[in-house]
Amino acid sequence: MGYLLFVGGASEASADIVVFKTGRTMSVQAYRVDGDHAQLVLREGGEIAFPLSMVARVEPDEVPYPVPEVAAVVTQVAPQPGVTDETLAARPFADLIATVAADQNVDARLVHAVIETESNYQARARSPKGAQGLMQLMPATARQYGVRNSYDPQANVTAGVRHLKDLLSRFELPLALAAYNAGEGTIRRYGGVPPFPETQNYVSRILKKAGH
Numbered sequence: 001m002g003y004l005l006f007v008g009g010a011s012e013a014s015a016d017i018v019v020f021k022t023g024r025t026m027s028v029q030a031y032r033v034d035g036d037h038a039q040l041v042l043r044e045g046g047e048i049a050f051p052l053s054m055v056a057r058v059e060p061d062e063v064p065y066p067v068p069e070v071a072a073v074v075t076q077v078a079p080q081p082g083v084t085d086e087t088l089a090a091r092p093f094a095d096l097i098a099t100v101a102a103d104q105n106v107d108a109r110l111v112h113a114v115i116e117t118e119s120n121y122q123a124r125a126r127s128p129k130g131a132q133g134l135m136q137l138m139p140a141t142a143r144q145y146g147v148r149n150s151y152d153p154q155a156n157v158t159a160g161v162r163h164l165k166d167l168l169s170r171f172e173l174p175l176a177l178a179a180y181n182a183g184e185g186t187i188r189r190y191g192g193v194p195p196f197p198e199t200q201n202y203v204s205r206i207l208k209k210a211g212h
Helices: 085-089 094-104 108-118 139-144 153-168 173-182 184-190 197-210
Strands: 011-020 025-028 030-034 037-041 047-051 055-067
Touching: 011 030, 025 037, 085 094, 085 108, 094 108, 094 153, 108 153, 108 173, 108 197, 139 153, 153 173, 173 184, 173 197
Parallel strands: none
Antiparallel strands: 011 025, 011 055, 030 037, 037 047
């Protein structure tokens, strides 16, 4: 990892447009090939990887994007401090999350990151699409894991962690998180993380929060 180099004055940065074989496009800070994957540096921060086979071509973006005044040159960002047991213990529902995570052999830091991103620890949260509770279970997912009341923290976290564990048994971590957000069928259809900014940002935020 590295650092941010701070200088005065605003600036503009060039960008690339990635054209996928589906016809979708995405403007990114940078694009590089890593083996059989395309590594994309997102304009809003973070990175995401796609199978190289999904990319049709890469073109320069003729419209530069602004860089904040204080950050004219970015090399690498210093690593975030690790999430400690003490910081987790101070969070809402810490005992419940620790118990369920240990029982399912899933990293508690990851569960906390998903819950923080999904509902910000609001047990009565409900999304416009109908996802409910701490881990924002969709009705079909709740039924799959036998949940009668998705607003019950115990039932919600148990089902959510089981669902996450099932996804992790089939996918690597970034793809499992993308599947939690966008659905397993979407991941299989695109052969990787789909080119949706919402899903890309979701994966990036959770990995950062969990210290991965």
